Amino acid sequence: MATATPRQRRKDARPQELLDAALELFVEKGFAATRSEEVAARAGVAKGTLYRYYPSKDELFKAMVRENLSEHIVASAAQAAQHEGPIAELLGLMMQAWWAKIGHGKAGVVCKIMMVEARHFPELARFYVDEVITPTQNLVGDLIARGVRSGEFRAVPIEATVHLLIAPMLHMMLHEHSFGSHQACHHTMSPEELLDAQMSLLLHGLLATPD
Incomplete structure (x- = not known):
């Protein structure tokens, strides 16, 4: 059985990292005031990566x-x-x-x-x-x-x-x-x-x- 590479493990974890970053920002700023690019930055990914998992x-x-x-x-x-x-x-x-x-x-x-x-x-x-x-x-x-x-x-x-x-x-x-x-x-x-x-x-x- 092939072992997942660190890059693959990181990719698999990204949806959860994005959800965690979003929750932190929604608590800090509110849903309306939080921008998608802020969520991506908090999770340490590009905005395009966020949209790949969550289109909006x-x-x-x-x-x-x-x-x-x-x-x-x-x-x-x-x-x-x-x-x-x-x-x-x-x-x-x-x-x-x-x-x-x-x-x-x-x-x-x-x-x-x-x-x-x-x-x-x-x-x-x-x-x-x-x-x-x-x-x-x-x-x-x-x-x-x-x-x-x-x-x-x-x-x-x-x-x-x-x-x-x-x-x-x-x-x-x-x-x-x-x-x-x-x-x-x-x-x-x-x-x-x-x-x-x-x-x-x-x-x-x-x-x-x-x-």
């Missing part, structure tokens, strides 16, 4: 979304399809896994960029809705519906419950990537503890039940 800045951003978000949603859907235990247990595990893989990593930064820039780039916003928001809501909604059909959950408004599950995650992501570096804004509890409290509250409510 929009395509570059779409690739970032697919790598950091879409792939995880697909994996979560596969996990949900194979799950045979309580749906409440799966929802709790899924929320913790989403935070670990998306919330405070690069994927969370991508989410924040999209939320900040969406109204200025309607085509990208539509792509993000189709690629991330709708599949996520469908996945969570299907799980809640499964729980209702099995009798594990009482009949609840599915769409509203989906938003109640997802909203705290979005809030934590925005906080993490906006105030995370400010010591005065740090929470006394960890995100994992907050997610556990959220699931407990959603499943059991605030009202005390009689013995």
Whole structure:
């Protein structure tokens, strides 16, 4: 078997290097203010090389979304399809896994960029809705519906419950990537503890039940 040369290994790594450089610049300057040639320079390649992999800045951003978000949603859907235990247990595990893989990593930064820039780039916003928001809501909604059909959950408004599950995650992501570096804004509890409290509250409510 032939061994890849350093030049070939470098070529194979370029797409990821370009995505990493783009993410850094989008965080520093915003999507609108970042120019493609700046991304190429940050990655140490010519602008023509960037266009060979990503024909436009929009395509570059779409690739970032697919790598950091879409792939995880697909994996979560596969996990949900194979799950045979309580749906409440799966929802709790899924929320913790989403935070670990998306919330405070690069994927969370991508989410924040999209939320900040969406109204200025309607085509990208539509792509993000189709690629991330709708599949996520469908996945969570299907799980809640499964729980209702099995009798594990009482009949609840599915769409509203989906938003109640997802909203705290979005809030934590925005906080993490906006105030995370400010010591005065740090929470006394960890995100994992907050997610556990959220699931407990959603499943059991605030009202005390009689013995």
